[in-house]
Amino acid sequence: MSLATASLRRLTNTEQGNNIFKNTLSKVTSAMLLPIIGISIFLFFWSLAASSIDTSLGTFPGPKAVVTQFSALYSEHVAEREKADAFYDRQVKRNEAKLAKNPDYDAKIRAYTGKETFFDQIITSLITVTCGFLLAAVIAIPLGIWMGLSKRLNSALNPMIQIFKPVSPLAWLPLVTMVVSALYISDDPLVSKSFLTSLITVSLCSLWPMVINTAIGVSSIDSDLLNVSKVLRLPTFTHIKKIVLPASIPMIFTGMRLSFGVAWMVLIAAEMLAQNPGLGKFVWDEFQNGSSDSLARIMSAVIVIGFIGFLLDQIMLQLQRKVSWDKSSANV
Incomplete structure (x- = not known):
């Protein structure tokens, strides 16, 4: 046995x-x-x-041509950084020599004004889209919570949201450009007008998914939770902090993920027209350049744009998993 x-x-x-x-x-x-x-x-x-596929600029680039251009773009970046380092080294040596002759000499370091490389433009685009997204989030999440708590406000604002939601960034951009040019006047601007124009356009277009999803998440909170809050007579701020936010976090993050994707797509179009030195401007400049390598370089940028969009979405997904009580909402 x-x-x-x-x-x-x-x-x-x-x-x-x-x-x-x-x-x-x-x-x-x-x-x-x-x-x-x-x-x-x-x-x-x-x-x-x-x-x-044959075009006016030659054969359409395949994977091999794109890999070759990635290598070329990296080499250009390294060469440009070496030029920048040499430029600053020359200034340091010149200032040291002048200070040795005249201790009262006011030494200054001028900024390097060489062209931005492909990798510099990636950083510029990431900074722009992050700032635009955060600005949209600061406006959209409180507004969405307010709309979710107030049916009257929701009824008043929802028609305008539905009207402005489908507006293309190409329609917003001329208006934003004119407003920025009229109001942002400074002899020593903190940021360039093109950067500000791209940022505001991104914010305007990525605002709506966050507002809508936040409002839906707040308005669909379980009635039992709302009854508990009423029984305890929680103040408004405490009610929002203890009941509303934890319960609506899955929907808020769904809206944030959608908005980040929209923001990244809008940014490329905005940079093309506003000529903000990012990936959009890189694509436009290569299209205007019309060299035999332009198509491969544009295709390289397309792949980078798609890959960065995927990474941004994954970052938001991981953040959602960290803070959300509903783990099933962060599986896709």
């Missing part, structure tokens, strides 16, 4: 081990192998299609 029991246990342990191995293998396959297969298929069809 003991031998049979031992054999049964060994068999059960073996089956459990096999099941664990199969589950692990399935997860690894889903997480790594399937995406690799999907990307490989995409690259194959991209290469196949690119070789058969």
Whole structure:
């Protein structure tokens, strides 16, 4: 009887081990192998299609041409940084020599005015979209909470939100440009007008998903939670802090993720027209340049734009998982 029991246990342990191995293998396959297969298929069809498309600037760039341009863009970045370092070194040596002759000499360091590289423009775009998104969030989340708590305010503002929500950034941009040019007048501006124009345009277009989702999240809070707040007679601020915000966080973050994606898409169009030195301007300049490498460089920028958009969404997703009580809302 003991031998049979031992054999049964060994068999059960073996089956459990096999099941664990199969589950692990399935997860690894889903997480790594399937995406690799999907990307490989995409690259194959991209290469196949690119070789058969002829444009006025030559053959449409395939993966190999794009990789070559990534290497070229990095080399240009390194060369430009070396020029900048040499420029500052010359100023330091010149100032040291003048200070040695005249201790009262007012030494100054002039900023390097060389062209921004592709990687500099990536940083500029990230700064612009982050500032625009944060400005939108500061406005949209409190407004959405207020609308969710007040049916009258919701009824008053909802028509305007629905009207302005589908407006293209290309329509907002001329208006924003004129307003910034009229109001932002300074001999020593803190930021450039093009940066401010892009930032405000991004904020205007990314405002609405956050407002709508926040208002829906607040208005759909469980009635039991609202009754608890009424029984305890919580002050308005405490009610919002203890009841409203925790309960509506999943919907708020859903709106924030949607808004960040919209903000990143809008930014590229805004930079093209406002000529803010970011990825949008890079794409426009390469299109205007019309060299034999322009298409490959534009395609490189397209891939970078898509990859950064994916990373931004994943960052918001991880942040949502950290602060949300509803983990199922942060699975996609």
